[in-house]
Amino acid sequence: MTLSEEAARAYELDRRHVFHSWSAQATLTPTVLTAAQGCYVWDGEGNRLLDFSSMMVNTNIGHQHPKVVAAIQEQAATLCTVAPSFVNAARSEAARLISERTPGDLDMIFFTNGGADAVEHAVRMARLHTGRYKVLSRYRSYHGGTETAVNLTGDPRRWPNDHGNTGTVHFFGPFLYRSEFHATDEAQETERALAHLERTIEMEGPATIAAIILEPVPGTAGIMVPTREYLRGVRALCDKHGIVFIADEVMAGFGRTGKWFAIDNFDVVPDLMTFAKGVNSGYVPLGGVAINAAIAATFAHRPYPGGLTYSGHPLATAAAVATINVMAQERIVENAAEIGAKVIGPGLRELAQRHRSIGEVRGLGVFWAVELVRDRATREPLAPYGGTSPAMTEVVAACRAGGILPFVNFNRLHVVPPCVITEAEAKEGLAILDQALTVADAHTV
Structure with missing residues (x-):
């Protein structure tokens, strides 16, 4: 798909005038977001993505409440x-x-x-x-x-x-x-x-x-x-x-x-x-x-x-x-606790049993990290501390292609959706993550 006319204009102006944080400006190709609702966002090409990042881990009540x-x-x-x-x-x-x-x-x-x-x-x-x-x-x-x-x-x-x-x-x-x-x-x-x-x-x-x-x-x-x-x-x-x-x-x-x-x-x-x-x-x-x-x-x-x-x-x-x-x-805090205990935590631990690229999963509520490694025995990370790697870039691309917007830092995927996420939405995201982790597995020893 290609960007809509409005999204293309926004991207053009961004690249011409907006100075982005924590970034080398000439290397950026930022995603255009045009709409959001609940636990989902839409990009400039019209793709719907499950927001597993809560943007910057802040949209706790979801988008556009x-x-x-x-x-x-x-x-x-x-x-x-x-x-x-x-x-x-x-x-x-x-x-x-x-x-x-x-x-x-x-x-x-x-x-x-x-x-x-x-x-x-x-x-x-x-x-x-x-x-x-x-x-x-x-x-x-x-x-x-x-x-x-x-x-x-x-x-x-x-x-x-x-x-x-x-x-x-x-x-x-x-x-x-x-x-x-x-x-x-x-x-x-x-x-x-x-x-x-x-x-x-x-x-x-x-x-x-x-x-x-x-x-x-x-x-x-x-x-x-x-x-x-x-x-x-x-x-x-x-x-x-x-x-x-x-x-x-x-x-x-x-x-x-x-x-x-x-x-x-x-x-x-x-x-x-x-x-x-x-x-x-x-x-x-x-x-x-x-x-x-x-x-x-x-x-x-x-x-x-x-x-x-x-x-x-x-x-x-x-x-x-x-x-x-x-x-x-709306018992949103309670929902975060329940989804973490009943869906996300067990789901991530199950993924860890199937994917050799997962070194550890840890977290509480809707606040989880998936530690990706090249080698479970040595715990060598899939990307170096303070940096990224082609392997992590491929994993992130697979997440996006599958329909989730991940939060990534170095060798970790963070599972941090809005606190309002439903059981069905959490399971949807975990299923997409399951597929994306096969890409990470290909980089393990």
Whole structure:
């Protein structure tokens, strides 16, 4: 098929004028998307694709949910924008709904435009609260593309931006499949990862460390689900040394793991929590920081030195209000948990039995990673860390040809559909993935 006239025009203008993120511009051939509904999108050639990526793992309620679209339209007709110093009803209600769902006493909400600036402000709050500067984060993590956030990031996107001057220090987190600690089981991996973190804190100087930031379940870096004991151990180390614990819930929050927040799977309460993406399924850009009572008190009579023109933008927060209400009314979080437990998890484990290219599957809810390898015995990845390969390119092409839009990072396929996906849609996607994995199998030894 060929692009429609409208899609061809959009593509021409894109290539002439749009500068794309994380890309070498001359090598790009981006896909034109012309429509979306529920768990499906349509490309410029009229092909329907099952969205197994949730775009950027953010369309948790699916595309074009009518109640959220209506809420945006209604808000636009009432109050399109307002300076953040003024009260507006949408922001107030969004803050209430979010604080009702955050763990512990994270009851104050500072709104940002997205996840990266939420991380920037959480780190700033922690530094001002503690009077310290260093922030620890794990390798194999992603925290955003702005200056502090990208330096906190523990994947290769940090490298061109890292000049060693941002006060960030990295450590290894638990990841048994590719263990840095020569562990043989989860208990040993947890124990050794915590010992490594404690030693890192000791060597860096506890009194110099403002915060430890972690994705409770790392997203782009590989969806490595830790044990409850690991996150409880991190919480204990933070308490011992007066370090602020920041949970980065930008990708894993708002239903993705089958809980409102990923940290809820572990019964741990952080001091600060960042969010974005699923808070309103990306319909209008929005992020934020949930703040506990102690840190909020730091700024009760001391001005917080930070803000944004669009903090708590009424269109974005109206979308958040509608999204959270829809998620509750339609049991979308519960659906994510059920589909993960009954369909996606078992389905992926069954595929792993049939395809020698699958080294491991792991995840929760609608948040899964399929680790593709050339050799199961050596665990050699199908693409190198920080890069891709002709084999992975072929696998992605097979997914697209079969009718799914995958999320891919290095040697992994991530199965991250909208939280509203039905059992039939999930099985449809797994069947397409089954066929695509025969291409990966051809590259194994």
